[in-house]
Amino acid sequence: MAAVIAVELKPADLGRSGWDAILPGRAAKASLEHDIDCDYLVVGAGFAGLSAAWRLRQLDAQARIVILEAQQVASGPAGRNSGFMIDLPHALASGSYAGDDSADRRNIRMNRTAIAFAGNIAGECNFPDEAFDPCGKINAAASPVGTAHNSAYARHLEALGEPFELLDADAMQRVCGSDYYQGGLRTPGTAIIQPALYVRCLADAVQGRAHCDLFENSAVQQLARNGERWVAQTARGSVTAARVILAVNGLIESFGFYRHRLMHINLYASMTRALDAGEIAALGGEARFGFTPSDPIGSTLRRIDGSGGTRLVIRNRCTYEASLTLPQNRLDSIAQDHLRTFHARYPMLPRVEMEYCWSGRLCLSRNEVWALGELHPGLYSACCQNGLGTTRGTVAGIVAAEMASGCSGQSLVPDYQPQALPSRLFPEPFMTLGARSVIRFREWQAGREL
Ligand SMILES: Cc1cc2nc3c(=O)[nH]c(=O)nc-3n(C[C@H](O)[C@H](O)[C@H](O)COP(=O)(O)OP(=O)(O)OC[C@H]3O[C@@H](n4cnc5c(N)ncnc54)[C@H](O)[C@@H]3O)c2cc1C
Numbered sequence: 001m002a003a004v005i006a007v008e009l010k011p012a013d014l015g016r017s018g019w020d021a022i023l024p025g026r027a028a029k030a031s032l033e034h035d036i037d038c039d040y041l042v043v044g045a046g047f048a049g050l051s052a053a054w055r056l057r058q059l060d061a062q063a064r065i066v067i068l069e070a071q072q073v074a075s076g077p078a079g080r081n082s083g084f085m086i087d088l089p090h091a092l093a094s095g096s097y098a099g100d101d102s103a104d105r106r107n108i109r110m111n112r113t114a115i116a117f118a119g120n121i122a123g124e125c126n127f128p129d130e131a132f133d134p135c136g137k138i139n140a141a142a143s144p145v146g147t148a149h150n151s152a153y154a155r156h157l158e159a160l161g162e163p164f165e166l167l168d169a170d171a172m173q174r175v176c177g178s179d180y181y182q183g184g185l186r187t188p189g190t191a192i193i194q195p196a197l198y199v200r201c202l203a204d205a206v207q208g209r210a211h212c213d214l215f216e217n218s219a220v221q222q223l224a225r226n227g228e229r230w231v232a233q234t235a236r237g238s239v240t241a242a243r244v245i246l247a248v249n250g251l252i253e254s255f256g257f258y259r260h261r262l263m264h265i266n267l268y269a270s271m272t273r274a275l276d277a278g279e280i281a282a283l284g285g286e287a288r289f290g291f292t293p294s295d296p297i298g299s300t301l302r303r304i305d306g307s308g309g310t311r312l313v314i315r316n317r318c319t320y321e322a323s324l325t326l327p328q329n330r331l332d333s334i335a336q337d338h339l340r341t342f343h344a345r346y347p348m349l350p351r352v353e354m355e356y357c358w359s360g361r362l363c364l365s366r367n368e369v370w371a372l373g374e375l376h377p378g379l380y381s382a383c384c385q386n387g388l389g390t391t392r393g394t395v396a397g398i399v400a401a402e403m404a405s406g407c408s409g410q411s412l413v414p415d416y417q418p419q420a421l422p423s424r425l426f427p428e429p430f431m432t433l434g435a436r437s438v439i440r441f442r443e444w445q446a447g448r449e450l
Helices: 048-061 101-124 143-161 169-176 194-209 250-253 277-283 328-345 389-404 430-449
Strands: 001-006 033-042 065-067 137-141 166-168 183-187 191-193 211-216 221-225 230-232 239-246 263-272 289-293 302-304 309-320 355-363 371-376 379-383
Touching: 001 137, 001 191, 033 048, 048 101, 048 194, 048 379, 048 389, 101 143, 101 191, 101 194, 101 389, 137 143, 143 183, 143 239, 143 430, 166 169, 166 191, 169 289, 191 194, 194 211, 211 430, 250 328, 250 355, 250 379, 263 328, 309 328, 309 430, 328 355, 371 389, 379 389
Parallel strands: 033 065, 033 239, 065 211, 137 289, 239 379
Antiparallel strands: 001 221, 137 183, 166 183, 221 230, 230 239, 263 309, 263 355, 289 302, 302 309, 371 379
Protein backbone atom coordinates (compact mmCIF):
# COMPACT_ATOMS: atom_id res chain seq x y z
CA MET A 1 0.00 0.00 0.00
CA ALA A 2 1.39 3.41 -0.96
CA ALA A 3 0.47 7.10 -0.91
CA VAL A 4 -1.36 7.12 2.42
CA ILE A 5 -3.14 10.43 2.99
CA ALA A 6 -4.09 11.24 6.58
CA VAL A 7 -7.07 13.59 6.54
CA GLU A 8 -7.12 16.36 9.10
CA LEU A 9 -10.73 16.80 10.24
CA LYS A 10 -11.70 20.44 10.63
CA PRO A 11 -14.34 21.95 12.91
CA ALA A 12 -17.78 22.50 11.43
CA ASP A 13 -19.49 25.82 10.72
CA LEU A 14 -21.11 27.83 13.54
CA GLY A 15 -24.82 28.24 14.30
CA ARG A 16 -27.74 26.18 13.03
CA SER A 17 -28.72 27.03 9.47
CA GLY A 18 -32.26 28.43 9.42
CA TRP A 19 -32.82 26.69 6.08
CA ASP A 20 -32.42 23.29 7.70
CA ALA A 21 -34.05 24.25 11.00
CA ILE A 22 -37.38 25.28 9.43
CA LEU A 23 -37.77 21.98 7.60
CA PRO A 24 -39.41 18.93 9.16
CA GLY A 25 -36.92 16.75 11.04
CA ARG A 26 -35.02 14.23 8.97
CA ALA A 27 -33.37 11.04 10.16
CA ALA A 28 -29.76 10.85 8.93
CA LYS A 29 -28.86 7.89 6.75
CA ALA A 30 -26.77 5.24 8.49
CA SER A 31 -23.08 5.85 8.97
CA LEU A 32 -20.58 3.44 7.46
CA GLU A 33 -20.03 0.50 9.83
CA HIS A 34 -18.44 -2.07 7.50
CA ASP A 35 -16.02 -2.51 4.61
CA ILE A 36 -17.43 -2.20 1.11
CA ASP A 37 -16.28 -2.29 -2.45
CA CYS A 38 -17.61 -0.10 -5.27
CA ASP A 39 -16.75 1.40 -8.65
CA TYR A 40 -16.89 5.06 -7.64
CA LEU A 41 -16.53 6.73 -4.26
CA VAL A 42 -17.70 10.34 -3.95
CA VAL A 43 -16.51 12.15 -0.82
CA GLY A 44 -18.80 15.05 0.21
CA ALA A 45 -22.55 15.41 -0.29
CA GLY A 46 -22.75 19.09 -1.29
CA PHE A 47 -23.58 20.46 -4.75
CA ALA A 48 -20.41 19.05 -6.31
CA GLY A 49 -20.60 15.59 -4.74
CA LEU A 50 -24.30 14.96 -5.32
CA SER A 51 -24.14 16.31 -8.88
CA ALA A 52 -21.13 14.08 -9.56
CA ALA A 53 -23.04 11.05 -8.29
CA TRP A 54 -26.08 11.89 -10.45
CA ARG A 55 -23.89 12.38 -13.55
CA LEU A 56 -22.03 9.10 -12.87
CA ARG A 57 -25.34 7.30 -12.78
CA GLN A 58 -26.35 8.89 -16.10
CA LEU A 59 -23.08 7.78 -17.69
CA ASP A 60 -22.91 4.29 -16.24
CA ALA A 61 -26.25 2.97 -14.99
CA GLN A 62 -24.67 -0.25 -13.70
CA ALA A 63 -21.87 1.38 -11.69
CA ARG A 64 -21.92 0.91 -7.92
CA ILE A 65 -21.53 4.36 -6.33
CA VAL A 66 -20.91 5.20 -2.67
CA ILE A 67 -21.10 8.70 -1.18
CA LEU A 68 -19.46 9.45 2.17
CA GLU A 69 -20.52 12.63 3.97
CA ALA A 70 -18.75 13.80 7.15
CA GLN A 71 -21.85 15.45 8.64
CA GLN A 72 -25.58 15.18 8.06
CA VAL A 73 -26.73 16.15 4.59
CA ALA A 74 -27.36 19.94 4.40
CA SER A 75 -25.46 20.69 7.64
CA GLY A 76 -22.46 22.01 5.69
CA PRO A 77 -22.14 25.00 3.33
CA ALA A 78 -24.52 23.41 0.78
CA GLY A 79 -27.36 23.90 3.28
CA ARG A 80 -26.15 27.28 4.58
CA ASN A 81 -26.01 29.51 1.52
CA SER A 82 -28.42 32.13 0.20
CA GLY A 83 -29.70 29.87 -2.55
CA PHE A 84 -28.97 31.95 -5.67
CA MET A 85 -28.09 29.64 -8.56
CA ILE A 86 -26.87 32.47 -10.76
CA ASP A 87 -26.37 32.17 -14.48
CA LEU A 88 -24.55 35.46 -15.05
CA PRO A 89 -20.99 36.59 -14.20
CA HIS A 90 -20.65 36.80 -10.44
CA ALA A 91 -17.00 36.99 -9.41
CA LEU A 92 -17.11 37.66 -5.69
CA ALA A 93 -13.42 38.43 -5.41
CA SER A 94 -13.68 41.28 -7.89
CA GLY A 95 -15.11 44.73 -7.19
CA SER A 96 -17.89 44.39 -9.79
CA TYR A 97 -19.77 41.74 -11.77
CA ALA A 98 -18.65 43.06 -15.16
CA GLY A 99 -15.78 41.07 -16.67
CA ASP A 100 -14.20 39.96 -19.91
CA ASP A 101 -16.82 39.30 -22.62
CA SER A 102 -15.67 35.99 -24.11
CA ALA A 103 -14.87 34.44 -20.73
CA ASP A 104 -18.24 35.69 -19.45
CA ARG A 105 -20.12 34.11 -22.37
CA ARG A 106 -18.41 30.79 -21.69
CA ASN A 107 -19.17 31.03 -17.97
CA ILE A 108 -22.80 31.91 -18.64
CA ARG A 109 -23.20 28.82 -20.86
CA MET A 110 -21.62 26.62 -18.16
CA ASN A 111 -23.77 28.14 -15.41
CA ARG A 112 -26.92 27.63 -17.47
CA THR A 113 -26.00 24.01 -18.09
CA ALA A 114 -25.72 23.55 -14.32
CA ILE A 115 -29.08 25.26 -13.69
CA ALA A 116 -30.74 23.14 -16.38
CA PHE A 117 -29.12 20.00 -14.91
CA ALA A 118 -30.52 20.88 -11.46
CA GLY A 119 -33.90 21.86 -12.93
CA ASN A 120 -34.18 18.56 -14.82
CA ILE A 121 -33.50 16.58 -11.66
CA ALA A 122 -35.99 18.74 -9.73
CA GLY A 123 -38.63 18.09 -12.42
CA GLU A 124 -37.91 14.39 -12.82
CA CYS A 125 -37.97 13.77 -9.06
CA ASN A 126 -40.83 16.14 -8.19
CA PHE A 127 -38.93 18.48 -5.86
CA PRO A 128 -41.32 20.94 -4.15
CA ASP A 129 -41.48 24.39 -5.83
CA GLU A 130 -39.69 26.07 -2.95
CA ALA A 131 -36.71 23.69 -3.37
CA PHE A 132 -35.96 24.94 -6.89
CA ASP A 133 -37.66 28.00 -8.39
CA PRO A 134 -36.41 29.36 -11.75
CA CYS A 135 -37.80 32.83 -10.97
CA GLY A 136 -34.84 35.15 -11.68
CA LYS A 137 -33.41 37.67 -9.24
CA ILE A 138 -32.92 41.39 -8.69
CA ASN A 139 -29.61 43.18 -8.11
CA ALA A 140 -30.70 45.73 -5.52
CA ALA A 141 -29.10 49.18 -5.15
CA ALA A 142 -29.56 51.25 -1.99
CA SER A 143 -27.15 54.13 -2.70
CA PRO A 144 -25.42 56.02 -5.51
CA VAL A 145 -22.56 53.51 -5.20
CA GLY A 146 -24.96 50.62 -5.80
CA THR A 147 -26.72 52.46 -8.61
CA ALA A 148 -23.35 53.04 -10.32
CA HIS A 149 -22.60 49.31 -9.99
CA ASN A 150 -25.96 48.45 -11.56
CA SER A 151 -25.40 50.91 -14.41
CA ALA A 152 -22.02 49.35 -15.20
CA TYR A 153 -23.59 45.90 -14.97
CA ALA A 154 -26.44 46.94 -17.30
CA ARG A 155 -23.93 48.17 -19.91
CA HIS A 156 -22.04 44.91 -19.66
CA LEU A 157 -25.22 42.81 -19.99
CA GLU A 158 -26.22 44.89 -23.01
CA ALA A 159 -22.85 44.17 -24.64
CA LEU A 160 -23.35 40.47 -23.94
CA GLY A 161 -26.88 40.60 -25.41
CA GLU A 162 -28.37 39.46 -22.11
CA PRO A 163 -31.91 40.54 -21.17
CA PHE A 164 -32.51 42.65 -18.06
CA GLU A 165 -35.05 45.10 -16.68
CA LEU A 166 -34.25 48.22 -14.65
CA LEU A 167 -36.54 48.98 -11.70
CA ASP A 168 -36.96 52.36 -10.01
CA ALA A 169 -37.41 52.96 -6.27
CA ASP A 170 -41.23 52.59 -6.43
CA ALA A 171 -41.00 49.30 -8.29
CA MET A 172 -38.48 48.04 -5.73
CA GLN A 173 -40.84 48.98 -2.91
CA ARG A 174 -43.66 47.10 -4.61
CA VAL A 175 -41.44 44.01 -4.63
CA CYS A 176 -39.96 44.14 -1.15
CA GLY A 177 -42.28 46.42 0.84
CA SER A 178 -39.41 48.67 1.91
CA ASP A 179 -38.42 52.13 0.62
CA TYR A 180 -34.76 51.39 1.39
CA TYR A 181 -33.77 50.72 -2.21
CA GLN A 182 -33.21 53.30 -4.95
CA GLY A 183 -33.34 50.88 -7.85
CA GLY A 184 -32.81 47.37 -9.09
CA LEU A 185 -31.77 45.31 -12.08
CA ARG A 186 -33.85 42.22 -12.72
CA THR A 187 -32.44 39.29 -14.71
CA PRO A 188 -34.50 36.20 -15.53
CA GLY A 189 -31.99 33.33 -15.62
CA THR A 190 -31.27 32.69 -11.92
CA ALA A 191 -32.94 29.81 -10.11
CA ILE A 192 -33.57 30.39 -6.42
CA ILE A 193 -33.37 27.35 -4.18
CA GLN A 194 -34.22 26.59 -0.57
CA PRO A 195 -30.68 25.26 -0.16
CA ALA A 196 -31.24 22.72 2.63
CA LEU A 197 -34.40 21.41 0.97
CA TYR A 198 -32.75 21.22 -2.44
CA VAL A 199 -29.76 19.32 -1.05
CA ARG A 200 -31.97 16.97 0.96
CA CYS A 201 -34.11 16.29 -2.14
CA LEU A 202 -31.03 15.81 -4.32
CA ALA A 203 -29.51 13.39 -1.81
CA ASP A 204 -32.73 11.38 -1.76
CA ALA A 205 -32.97 11.46 -5.55
CA VAL A 206 -29.40 10.24 -5.96
CA GLN A 207 -29.86 7.55 -3.34
CA GLY A 208 -33.20 6.49 -4.78
CA ARG A 209 -31.37 5.30 -7.88
CA ALA A 210 -30.06 1.76 -8.12
CA HIS A 211 -26.51 1.07 -6.95
CA CYS A 212 -25.95 4.31 -5.04
CA ASP A 213 -25.47 4.35 -1.25
CA LEU A 214 -25.03 7.46 0.86
CA PHE A 215 -23.52 7.22 4.34
CA GLU A 216 -23.80 10.25 6.61
CA ASN A 217 -21.68 11.13 9.64
CA SER A 218 -18.93 9.16 7.92
CA ALA A 219 -15.88 11.38 7.53
CA VAL A 220 -13.01 10.03 5.48
CA GLN A 221 -10.03 10.01 7.83
CA GLN A 222 -7.48 8.34 5.60
CA LEU A 223 -7.10 7.63 1.93
CA ALA A 224 -4.58 5.11 0.57
CA ARG A 225 -3.66 3.66 -2.80
CA ASN A 226 -3.74 -0.15 -2.83
CA GLY A 227 -2.66 -1.50 -6.21
CA GLU A 228 -5.10 -0.13 -8.77
CA ARG A 229 -7.68 0.92 -6.17
CA TRP A 230 -8.18 3.51 -3.46
CA VAL A 231 -9.18 2.68 0.09
CA ALA A 232 -10.98 5.36 2.13
CA GLN A 233 -11.08 4.76 5.88
CA THR A 234 -13.79 6.15 8.14
CA ALA A 235 -14.05 5.70 11.93
CA ARG A 236 -15.78 2.32 11.64
CA GLY A 237 -15.55 1.17 8.04
CA SER A 238 -13.83 1.48 4.71
CA VAL A 239 -14.68 1.89 1.04
CA THR A 240 -12.50 0.44 -1.70
CA ALA A 241 -13.08 1.99 -5.10
CA ALA A 242 -11.46 2.15 -8.51
CA ARG A 243 -12.15 5.88 -8.74
CA VAL A 244 -12.62 8.53 -6.07
CA ILE A 245 -13.99 12.07 -6.45
CA LEU A 246 -13.12 14.49 -3.64
CA ALA A 247 -15.98 17.02 -3.53
CA VAL A 248 -15.11 18.58 -0.19
CA ASN A 249 -14.91 22.29 -1.01
CA GLY A 250 -11.96 24.07 0.71
CA LEU A 251 -11.37 21.01 2.90
CA ILE A 252 -9.48 19.47 -0.04
CA GLU A 253 -6.50 21.07 1.74
CA SER A 254 -7.03 18.74 4.67
CA PHE A 255 -6.38 15.88 2.22
CA GLY A 256 -3.00 17.48 1.49
CA PHE A 257 -3.88 18.99 -1.91
CA TYR A 258 -3.75 22.62 -3.08
CA ARG A 259 -2.10 23.70 0.19
CA HIS A 260 -1.51 27.48 0.40
CA ARG A 261 -3.47 27.97 -2.82
CA LEU A 262 -7.04 28.31 -1.54
CA MET A 263 -8.68 31.25 0.23
CA HIS A 264 -11.23 30.32 2.90
CA ILE A 265 -13.96 32.90 3.35
CA ASN A 266 -16.68 32.73 5.96
CA LEU A 267 -20.05 34.23 5.09
CA TYR A 268 -22.85 34.87 7.57
CA ALA A 269 -26.63 34.81 7.34
CA SER A 270 -29.64 35.32 9.61
CA MET A 271 -33.30 34.36 9.27
CA THR A 272 -36.20 36.00 11.09
CA ARG A 273 -38.83 34.08 12.97
CA ALA A 274 -42.04 33.43 11.01
CA LEU A 275 -44.02 36.66 10.66
CA ASP A 276 -47.61 36.78 11.89
CA ALA A 277 -50.56 37.98 9.78
CA GLY A 278 -50.34 41.58 11.11
CA GLU A 279 -46.63 41.78 10.37
CA ILE A 280 -47.14 40.39 6.86
CA ALA A 281 -49.76 43.07 6.23
CA ALA A 282 -47.43 45.80 7.56
CA LEU A 283 -44.65 44.48 5.35
CA GLY A 284 -46.49 44.57 2.01
CA GLY A 285 -44.56 43.56 -1.11
CA GLU A 286 -44.44 40.25 -2.94
CA ALA A 287 -44.71 36.89 -1.22
CA ARG A 288 -41.27 35.78 -2.40
CA PHE A 289 -38.31 37.66 -3.79
CA GLY A 290 -34.54 37.39 -3.98
CA PHE A 291 -32.20 40.40 -3.99
CA THR A 292 -28.49 40.05 -4.57
CA PRO A 293 -26.39 43.14 -3.79
CA SER A 294 -25.42 45.47 -6.62
CA ASP A 295 -22.08 45.90 -4.87
CA PRO A 296 -20.70 42.35 -4.51
CA ILE A 297 -19.76 42.96 -0.85
CA GLY A 298 -23.28 44.22 0.07
CA SER A 299 -26.30 42.42 1.56
CA THR A 300 -28.36 39.64 0.09
CA LEU A 301 -32.05 39.73 1.04
CA ARG A 302 -34.72 37.10 0.52
CA ARG A 303 -38.34 36.77 1.50
CA ILE A 304 -39.65 33.22 1.67
CA ASP A 305 -43.13 31.90 2.24
CA GLY A 306 -42.76 28.13 2.08
CA SER A 307 -43.32 25.41 4.63
CA GLY A 308 -41.51 27.42 7.35
CA GLY A 309 -43.89 30.39 7.07
CA THR A 310 -43.13 33.93 5.87
CA ARG A 311 -39.62 34.97 6.83
CA LEU A 312 -36.86 37.29 5.72
CA VAL A 313 -33.28 36.17 5.29
CA ILE A 314 -30.28 38.51 5.31
CA ARG A 315 -26.73 37.67 4.31
CA ASN A 316 -23.83 40.05 4.76
CA ARG A 317 -20.32 40.41 6.20
CA CYS A 318 -17.49 38.08 5.34
CA THR A 319 -14.22 37.22 7.00
CA TYR A 320 -11.01 35.59 5.85
CA GLU A 321 -9.99 32.60 7.98
CA ALA A 322 -6.79 30.84 6.86
CA SER A 323 -7.16 28.30 9.69
CA LEU A 324 -10.83 27.57 8.89
CA THR A 325 -11.70 28.04 12.55
CA LEU A 326 -14.01 30.76 13.80
CA PRO A 327 -14.56 32.16 17.29
CA GLN A 328 -18.18 32.11 18.53
CA ASN A 329 -18.02 35.80 19.47
CA ARG A 330 -17.48 36.66 15.77
CA LEU A 331 -20.85 35.10 14.96
CA ASP A 332 -22.49 36.83 17.95
CA SER A 333 -21.29 40.25 16.86
CA ILE A 334 -22.29 39.70 13.22
CA ALA A 335 -25.75 38.62 14.42
CA GLN A 336 -26.11 42.16 15.80
CA ASP A 337 -25.06 43.61 12.42
CA HIS A 338 -27.73 41.51 10.73
CA LEU A 339 -30.39 42.80 13.06
CA ARG A 340 -29.33 46.38 12.29
CA THR A 341 -29.33 45.64 8.55
CA PHE A 342 -32.82 44.19 8.82
CA HIS A 343 -34.32 47.04 10.87
CA ALA A 344 -32.77 49.64 8.53
CA ARG A 345 -34.79 48.03 5.74
CA TYR A 346 -37.89 47.17 7.75
CA PRO A 347 -38.45 49.82 10.46
CA MET A 348 -42.16 48.87 10.35
CA LEU A 349 -41.26 45.51 11.94
CA PRO A 350 -39.48 46.67 15.12
CA ARG A 351 -40.37 43.60 17.15
CA VAL A 352 -39.25 41.04 14.58
CA GLU A 353 -36.09 39.28 15.75
CA MET A 354 -33.71 36.89 14.05
CA GLU A 355 -34.42 33.30 15.01
CA TYR A 356 -31.30 31.82 13.41
CA CYS A 357 -27.83 33.14 12.65
CA TRP A 358 -25.13 30.99 11.11
CA SER A 359 -21.80 30.99 9.32
CA GLY A 360 -20.59 28.92 6.40
CA ARG A 361 -17.52 28.63 4.22
CA LEU A 362 -16.76 29.24 0.64
CA CYS A 363 -13.53 28.75 -1.19
CA LEU A 364 -11.83 31.07 -3.68
CA SER A 365 -8.60 31.01 -5.64
CA ARG A 366 -6.64 34.18 -6.47
CA ASN A 367 -6.83 33.44 -10.20
CA GLU A 368 -10.51 32.39 -9.97
CA VAL A 369 -9.96 28.83 -11.22
CA TRP A 370 -11.48 25.63 -9.87
CA ALA A 371 -9.36 23.08 -8.01
CA LEU A 372 -10.65 20.50 -10.45
CA GLY A 373 -8.90 17.61 -12.15
CA GLU A 374 -7.09 14.30 -11.69
CA LEU A 375 -4.77 14.44 -8.67
CA HIS A 376 -3.39 10.88 -8.92
CA PRO A 377 -4.49 8.01 -11.14
CA GLY A 378 -8.15 7.40 -10.26
CA LEU A 379 -8.33 10.29 -7.76
CA TYR A 380 -10.18 13.47 -8.79
CA SER A 381 -10.90 16.84 -7.19
CA ALA A 382 -14.11 18.86 -7.72
CA CYS A 383 -13.43 21.79 -5.39
CA CYS A 384 -13.03 25.58 -5.07
CA GLN A 385 -16.17 27.04 -6.66
CA ASN A 386 -15.10 30.70 -6.35
CA GLY A 387 -18.20 31.93 -4.59
CA LEU A 388 -20.90 30.64 -6.88
CA GLY A 389 -20.89 27.15 -5.41
CA THR A 390 -24.50 26.24 -6.11
CA THR A 391 -23.91 26.61 -9.85
CA ARG A 392 -20.17 26.11 -10.21
CA GLY A 393 -20.19 23.25 -7.70
CA THR A 394 -22.73 21.55 -9.94
CA VAL A 395 -20.48 22.12 -12.98
CA ALA A 396 -17.46 20.80 -11.05
CA GLY A 397 -19.37 17.65 -10.08
CA ILE A 398 -20.49 17.03 -13.66
CA VAL A 399 -16.97 17.55 -15.06
CA ALA A 400 -15.29 15.38 -12.41
CA ALA A 401 -17.79 12.57 -13.02
CA GLU A 402 -17.14 12.73 -16.75
CA MET A 403 -13.36 12.63 -16.17
CA ALA A 404 -13.61 9.75 -13.71
CA SER A 405 -15.76 7.65 -16.03
CA GLY A 406 -13.63 8.41 -19.10
CA CYS A 407 -16.57 10.17 -20.78
CA SER A 408 -15.18 13.70 -21.14
CA GLY A 409 -15.73 13.31 -24.91
CA GLN A 410 -19.51 13.46 -24.35
CA SER A 411 -19.41 16.32 -21.86
CA LEU A 412 -22.54 18.23 -20.87
CA VAL A 413 -20.25 21.25 -20.41
CA PRO A 414 -18.10 21.44 -23.55
CA ASP A 415 -17.16 25.00 -22.52
CA TYR A 416 -15.21 23.71 -19.56
CA GLN A 417 -11.49 24.12 -20.18
CA PRO A 418 -8.70 22.44 -18.20
CA GLN A 419 -7.80 24.76 -15.36
CA ALA A 420 -4.49 26.28 -14.37
CA LEU A 421 -3.46 25.49 -10.80
CA PRO A 422 -4.90 27.92 -8.26
CA SER A 423 -2.21 30.57 -7.72
CA ARG A 424 -0.10 30.36 -4.58
CA LEU A 425 -1.21 32.61 -1.74
CA PHE A 426 1.09 35.22 -0.23
CA PRO A 427 2.96 34.02 2.85
CA GLU A 428 1.34 34.47 6.26
CA PRO A 429 0.78 36.79 8.04
CA PHE A 430 0.70 39.01 4.91
CA MET A 431 -2.05 36.98 3.23
CA THR A 432 -4.45 37.23 6.16
CA LEU A 433 -3.62 40.88 6.85
CA GLY A 434 -4.03 41.78 3.17
CA ALA A 435 -7.27 39.84 2.65
CA ARG A 436 -8.83 41.23 5.83
CA SER A 437 -7.84 44.80 4.93
CA VAL A 438 -9.35 44.49 1.44
CA ILE A 439 -12.59 43.07 2.89
CA ARG A 440 -12.86 45.77 5.56
CA PHE A 441 -12.16 48.52 3.02
CA ARG A 442 -14.77 47.18 0.58
CA GLU A 443 -17.30 46.82 3.40
CA TRP A 444 -16.67 50.41 4.45
CA GLN A 445 -16.94 51.57 0.80
CA ALA A 446 -20.22 49.69 0.38
CA GLY A 447 -21.96 52.01 2.89
CA ARG A 448 -25.75 51.57 2.71
CA GLU A 449 -25.37 48.53 0.41
CA LEU A 450 -24.34 46.62 3.54
C1 LIG B 1 -23.98 32.29 4.01
C2 LIG B 1 -23.59 31.79 2.64
C3 LIG B 1 -24.25 32.26 1.51
C4 LIG B 1 -23.92 31.77 0.25
N1 LIG B 1 -24.68 32.12 -0.81
C5 LIG B 1 -24.49 31.53 -2.01
C6 LIG B 1 -25.40 31.77 -3.07
O1 LIG B 1 -26.40 32.47 -2.94
N2 LIG B 1 -25.12 31.19 -4.28
C7 LIG B 1 -24.03 30.37 -4.44
O2 LIG B 1 -23.85 29.87 -5.55
N3 LIG B 1 -23.19 30.08 -3.43
C8 LIG B 1 -23.39 30.63 -2.22
N4 LIG B 1 -22.57 30.30 -1.16
C9 LIG B 1 -21.44 29.39 -1.39
C10 LIG B 1 -21.87 27.92 -1.48
O3 LIG B 1 -22.62 27.52 -0.36
C11 LIG B 1 -20.64 27.01 -1.57
O4 LIG B 1 -19.77 27.51 -2.54
C12 LIG B 1 -21.09 25.60 -1.93
O5 LIG B 1 -21.76 25.00 -0.85
C13 LIG B 1 -19.90 24.74 -2.33
O6 LIG B 1 -20.43 23.49 -2.74
P1 LIG B 1 -19.53 22.19 -2.65
O7 LIG B 1 -20.36 21.04 -3.00
O8 LIG B 1 -18.27 22.41 -3.40
O9 LIG B 1 -19.05 22.12 -1.12
P2 LIG B 1 -19.88 21.96 0.24
O10 LIG B 1 -21.24 22.46 0.08
O11 LIG B 1 -19.01 22.55 1.31
O12 LIG B 1 -19.92 20.39 0.42
C14 LIG B 1 -18.74 19.67 0.77
C15 LIG B 1 -19.13 18.55 1.70
O13 LIG B 1 -17.97 17.75 1.93
C16 LIG B 1 -18.06 17.24 3.24
N5 LIG B 1 -16.73 16.81 3.69
C17 LIG B 1 -15.66 17.58 3.96
N6 LIG B 1 -14.62 16.82 4.38
C18 LIG B 1 -15.06 15.53 4.36
C19 LIG B 1 -14.46 14.30 4.70
N7 LIG B 1 -13.19 14.21 5.17
N8 LIG B 1 -15.21 13.17 4.58
C20 LIG B 1 -16.50 13.23 4.11
N9 LIG B 1 -17.11 14.38 3.79
C21 LIG B 1 -16.39 15.53 3.91
C22 LIG B 1 -18.60 18.42 4.04
O14 LIG B 1 -19.19 18.01 5.26
C23 LIG B 1 -19.60 19.04 3.07
O15 LIG B 1 -20.92 18.60 3.30
C24 LIG B 1 -22.85 30.82 0.10
C25 LIG B 1 -22.18 30.36 1.23
C26 LIG B 1 -22.54 30.82 2.48
C27 LIG B 1 -21.82 30.28 3.68
